[in-house]
Amino acid sequence: MKLDRAGYPFIAGFLAPAAYLLLKKKPAAGLPLLGMAGFMAYFFRDPERYPPQHPDLVLSPADGRVMVAGPGEPGVAPPGEWQQISIFLSPMDVHINRAPFGGEITRIAYTPGKFLAAYDERAAAENERNEVWIKDGDRTVVFRQVVGVLARRVVCRVQVGDQLLAGERFGLMKFGSRMDVFVPPGCVLQVKPGDVVRGAESVIARWPEA
Template sequence: MTQLNWSDPPSQTAFPVAKAGYPFIFASAFATAVFALLGVGFLAMLGLLATGFICWFFRDPDRLVPVGEGVIVSPADGKVVKIEPVAETPYYPGACTRVSVFMSIFNVHVNRSPHEGTVRRVNYYPGKFFSANLDKASAENEHNALLLEGPDGKQVGFVQIAGLVARRIICRVQEGDSLGRGQRFGMICFGSRLDVYLPVNAEIKVTVGDRVQAGTTILGKW
């Protein structure tokens, strides 16, 4: 049986919401209140529905994280859309295996660290906004790449990729910071993709088409 623990302290609220969503929630709630005070019932109802959807979109549930040596967990909720060997990439030193997780607008969008270790590199690349499920999105879309080095010296790369609708990448860590496995480090607003780059000798535990959860689903082991 897999052992689990908390990567972050559990929230003190019944429905945790990511801080990045607060401005959107407050703006929608304010507009709803204005419409209600003006007696515009139809718009007030639409505003209420929009506020509820935004709260739901920015939900940030607590997650129990698997314990074990060499365990690599998914950094995002979504669907595994590609697993392939990569001979060379700017996001990882040497040959590796890339696992791509596509997040639809219905998934939780908070991103979590796939492994424990020290952040060795954070590189932001401005770019275009093709649909995140296209191959060219990895190189041409706006993205933020991180390289994490574990206590044993092994490294894992992971890249936040903006999409057709997603226009905001949030990353709250910088070079030299330490992350625990499954710990929150950022999010992408309104649907996108996460690519994970693992050592070629890592044992992949998922297949294309699998549904995964950030911090909970084991992508692989080394």
């Protein structure tokens, strides 16, 4: 199983003392730590995905459950007219983040903030977050990493000027968190609240055919 490199310190942090305690024949103390090392390996798993490559599709940037699918929420959406898809990631979901749309990154904005639970309606506007704008021709999609009460760190491995393919890895969020995607009003949403989506594979919006 492939693991994201951000998980190595967490895995080693539990695995090393677990091995020491087990060698000292202290299973009552060592086994729980071994279990935590296993959970960290599971959390930082990075499975292969097979994104559909079509210029009219907007893909889910993460695994999780759709919380919002509709008009952009006041105080949450960027300035202008947008539709919003918000996805909640539980600690059991894959936390690798992938580009929902292919194009050139034109803007990245990191905002420090609180650590409210990711499902809290205030989280998108008040929590620590990282916003990425990507453009292809006259089409722009905005996506935002939002950390939660457990997730305390955003990892973003791209910079302005980079070119991404739809579904390409660009970062992750450590532990339970949320992803917001904003598309123009002309896009047709393909999901509704309660839907379960898979990063890089589920279609969440579509540009109308010309």
